[in-house]
Amino acid sequence: xxxxxxxxxxxxxxxxxxxxxxxxxxxxxxxxxxxxxxxxxxxxxxxxxxxxxxxxxxxxxxxxxxxxxxxxxxxxxxxxxxxxxxxxxxxxxxxxxxxxxxxxxxxxxxxxxxxxxxxxxxxxxxxxxxxxxxxxxxxxxxxxxxxxxxxxxxxxxxxxxxxxxx
Numbered sequence: 222x223x224x225x226x227x228x229x230x231x232x233x234x235x236x237x238x239x240x241x242x243x244x245x246x247x248x249x250x251x252x253x254x255x256x257x258x259x260x261x262x263x264x265x266x267x268x269x270x271x272x273x274x275x276x277x278x279x280x281x282x283x284x285x286x287x288x289x290x291x292x293x294x295x296x297x298x299x300x301x302x303x304x305x306x307x308x309x310x311x312x313x314x315x316x317x318x319x320x321x322x323x324x325x326x327x328x329x330x331x332x333x334x335x336x337x338x339x340x341x342x343x344x345x346x347x348x349x350x351x352x353x354x355x356x357x358x359x360x361x362x363x364x365x366x367x368x369x370x371x372x373x374x375x376x377x378x379x380x381x382x383x384x385x386x387x
Contacts, residue, residue, distance in 0.1 A: 253336050258367035260335045260344065262306050262314060264377040267328035268350035272296040297326040300352065304331055306375070307345040339369045346375055346384050359384065 253259060274295040282290050299320040306314040314333055321327035343364050347357040361384040365373055376385045 253370070256339050256369055257336050258339050258369060258371040258373065260308070260337055260342075260367070260373045260375065261333070262304070262335070262346065262375045263332045264375075265328045265330050266302060266348075266350065266377050266379060268300040268302045268320065269352065270296055271298040271300055297324045299326055299329075300350065302329045303349040305345075305347045305357075306333070306335075307343075308335070308337060309343050337367055339367055339371075341366050344373075344375070344386070348377065348384075361386070 272295075274293045277292060277294055281294075282292070285291070301317045301319045303317045304314065305312060313335055316331070318329040318331055319325070320329050341364060343362070345360070345362040347360045349357050351358050359377070359382060363386055365386060367373060374387055376387070377383075378385055
């Protein structure tokens with residue numbers, strides 16, 4: 222009787238393990254369709270301040286409490302950045318990205334994902350982060366080879382003032 226009970230428990234446990242093993246590899250799931258890759262436009266960048274710093278007069282400095290005295294008065298708010306991404310000559314992303322933070326003094330953030338067919342693509346990314354009304358301050362155009370299931374990340378490096386494709 223005890224042997225029959227142990228054999229039954231073993232069969233049930235073996236069936237559960239077989240079910241878990243089968244479901245761990247089946248059904249096959251893919252986040253993107255076959256023969257495609259992903260282009261990810263993602264970066265964090267703080268644009269110029271909205272206004273210029275103003276030098277305080279000696280009278281204005283004297284009126285301030287001693288622990289808050291400063292030589293210049295600079296506005297905290299930053300400008301929004303304007304970003305465009307073109308793939309193969311057609312625009313896939315255009316946005317004016319506001320600064321973050323309660324006072325609007327934080328960096329602007331972009332995180333966009335684009336699924337493209339595998340193959341060669343002409344990619345152009347442009348950004349305006351100053352007060353200019355038209356044109357762009359930073360731009361990069363490149364031809365990239367996107368293989369199946371590859372992810373191409375487009376980042377911005379403020380220390381060099383250029384976009385990086387990796």
